[in-house]
Amino acid sequence: xxxxxxxxxxxxxxxxxxxxxxxxxxxxxxxxxxxxxxxxxxxxxxxxxxxxxxxxxxxxxxxxxxxxxxxxxxxxxxxxxxxxxxxxxxxxxxxxxxxxxxxxxxxxxxxxxxxxxxxxxxxxxxxxxxxxxxxxxxxxxxxxxxxxxxxxxxxxxxxxxxxxxxxxxxxxxxxxxxxxxxxxxxxxxxxxxxxxxxxxxxxxxxxxxxxxxxxxxxxxxxxxxxxxxxxxxxxxxxxxxxxxxxxxxxxxxxxxxxxxxxxxxxxxxxxxxxxxxxxxxxxxxxxxxxxxxxxxxxxxxxxxxxxxxxxxxxxxxxxxxxxxxxxxxxxxxxxxxxxxxxxxxxxxxxxxxxxxxxxxxxxxxxxxxxxxxxxxxxxxxxxxxxxxxxxxxxxxxxxxxxxxxxxxxxxxxxxxxxxxxxxxxxxxxxxxxxxxxxxxxxxxxxxxxxxxxxxxxxxxxxxxxxxxxxxxxxxxxxxxxxxxxxxxxxxxxxxxxxxxxxxxxxxxxxxxxxxxxxxxxxxxxxxxxxxxxxxxxxxxxxxxxxxxxxxxxxxxxxxxxxxxxxxxxxx
Amino acid sequence: xxxxxxxxxxxxxxxxxxxxxxxxxxxxxxxxxxxxxxxxxxxxxxxxxxxxxxxxxxxxxxxxxxxxxxxxxxxxxxxxxxxxxxxxx
Numbered sequence: 001x002x003x004x005x006x007x008x009x010x011x012x013x014x015x016x017x018x019x020x021x022x023x024x025x026x027x028x029x030x031x032x033x034x035x036x037x038x039x040x041x042x043x044x045x046x047x048x049x050x051x052x053x054x055x056x057x058x059x060x061x062x063x064x065x066x067x068x069x070x071x072x073x074x075x076x077x078x079x080x081x082x083x084x085x086x087x088x089x090x091x092x093x094x095x096x097x098x099x100x101x102x103x104x105x106x107x108x109x110x111x112x113x114x115x116x117x118x119x120x121x122x123x124x125x126x127x128x129x130x131x132x133x134x135x136x137x138x139x140x141x142x143x144x145x146x147x148x149x150x151x152x153x154x155x156x157x158x159x160x161x162x163x164x165x166x167x168x169x170x171x172x173x174x175x176x177x178x179x180x181x182x183x184x185x186x187x188x189x190x191x192x193x194x195x196x197x198x199x200x201x202x203x204x205x206x207x208x209x210x211x212x213x214x215x216x217x218x219x220x221x222x223x224x225x226x227x228x229x230x231x232x233x234x235x236x237x238x239x240x241x242x243x244x245x246x247x248x249x250x251x252x253x254x255x256x257x258x259x260x261x262x263x264x265x266x267x268x269x270x271x272x273x274x275x276x277x278x279x280x281x282x283x284x285x286x287x288x289x290x291x292x293x294x295x296x297x298x299x300x301x302x303x304x305x306x307x308x309x310x311x312x313x314x315x316x317x318x319x320x321x322x323x324x325x326x327x328x329x330x331x332x333x334x335x336x337x338x339x340x341x342x343x344x345x346x347x348x349x350x351x352x353x354x355x356x357x358x359x360x361x362x363x364x365x366x367x368x369x370x371x372x373x374x375x376x377x378x379x380x381x382x383x384x385x386x387x388x389x390x391x392x393x394x395x396x397x398x399x400x401x402x403x404x405x406x407x408x409x410x411x412x413x414x415x416x417x418x419x420x421x422x423x424x425x426x427x428x429x430x431x432x433x434x435x436x437x438x439x440x441x442x443x444x445x446x447x448x449x450x451x452x453x454x455x456x457x458x459x460x461x462x463x464x465x466x467x468x469x470x471x472x473x474x475x476x477x478x479x480x481x482x483x484x485x486x487x488x489x490x491x492x493x494x495x496x497x498x499x500x501x502x503x504x505x506x507x508x509x510x511x512x513x514x515x516x517x518x519x520x521x522x523x524x525x526x527x528x529x530x531x532x533x534x535x536x537x538x539x540x541x542x543x544x545x546x547x548x549x550x551x552x553x554x555x556x557x558x559x560x561x562x563x564x565x566x567x568x569x570x571x
Numbered sequence: 572x573x574x575x576x577x578x579x580x581x582x583x584x585x586x587x588x589x590x591x592x593x594x595x596x597x598x599x600x601x602x603x604x605x606x607x608x609x610x611x612x613x614x615x616x617x618x619x620x621x622x623x624x625x626x627x628x629x630x631x632x633x634x635x636x637x638x639x640x641x642x643x644x645x646x647x648x649x650x651x652x653x654x655x656x657x658x659x660x
Binding site: 070073074077078081082083084110113114117123125126130277300303304305306308309311312315316 | 580582587588591594595598614616617618619620622623625627628629656659
């Protein structure tokens, strides 16, 4: 039986099923005579839970790291929280109810409060922490033992309804080859931990506990979310091979982390990362990015309740610049409008928002917003290799106007004795007009970065949100490729570089074409970097150039894609 | 009671880690340290209470300490907030 659920952590596991089931904790609403006696019973359950949590904490620090262990400090704090104790005693005294019942009520109250803070994933995790602690305490109180992941001493796939943070922290990678749970999503705690531990995992597999028996054989593909219970010989063989390939690829790619991206015939390009916040930096560094090719500042605005002030922005930009020492960081100025809005900024309704007042157009008419961001960027420039990038430029005049505002801000800051470092200025190439005036634009800036999603949408006049015209999203169409050629050539003639931060840069099949067209920088999601590096390092630049020149003369996407299948660009 | 006003600059608000350290620091003193938020007052020694307030970016709150040691304790608490970039130095 082959089924699918949510892929939570990459990799393949083949092992026997270990059903990880927690005892049911029946907390009944019972009245008591002796409040103190009932309280003591809970207090001793809390005390023995404390010893267990301390053990888990130490184990986690040893097997994973201190940072992961820190969540158990939070568990201890919850365990010893004076307010929980006060509220429990209040219920006990007022209503003469048992301590276990009162504890259940109080902890559930906080779980509900935290879970209702939907926009905040920290709080969702804290809700899981409170549940985890309460479960441990109540199990102790009832004299029931919780299943202990550390007791697993043979190769298994753990099957559970849900795994608490303390369960996941105690999974021993040596024996637990993977896990699958009935509830949870890609960002739930267990999924995050699985990726930290690098074990394959699937979540959201409804009723899986009922579907399996202890010791059934199971295959779990954490990359696709596919799982098979009691596979046949053919499936077994297929996934055994896939498992070997995956492990080999991982080792191979890890070796490329600190390497440069150079073709067989010595042509070097740069692989950079796209990020949305400083929280993405860890994966940027882990995946060997050679810089940040696009930092989308929208999230800084979209996650706030009001316009983020200069200092808040300055701190955020500074953090990223400091996190990427000696490496280029391209920060794009605010790109809202189109399909992105801010709750606290009223915008006139527009018939065609994608063709309306978005990004730079909006910033140039909301000077206060624009200047706040530019001042924050200029102040942060002292902390790294800052590249400021303007989105949605259509004309030379717009670029000059934006640069004028930037120099006014710089002047003001100098008058205020604020330090400003060196910085570069560039633009997004995403409106077709810019392709044909690229040589003029190049005189006024230091780099270009192609935003393919918008460039394609505007070139084909096809709304990328509208499924009925989605067939017109054609990154491999010769029209797009010829535009790229014009832009890249114009930039090189002017002595500046061209990058790409749109989705096309991480399409594996597009790499030889973009390389052949002369693209200098490829910016993509961090997880695509190593695979792209591996591929480019095997290519021959001259052959890729010949390929690119050839397909520029074609008249449709299918022919280009067909031609790429020849794979004659490797050395 | 000595009081001091703070404004949150961190985009994630007064989130779990610093909140936890703030409670830890507050709990190290015997004084009944209070937090004043949205016209209400709560103990600063409970992580449950502090987190359920959901203090977000740009929010303002006051901390109040009774007794003679107010300024010194507030300095210690302020240091936790500055170290974790919850407020401006």
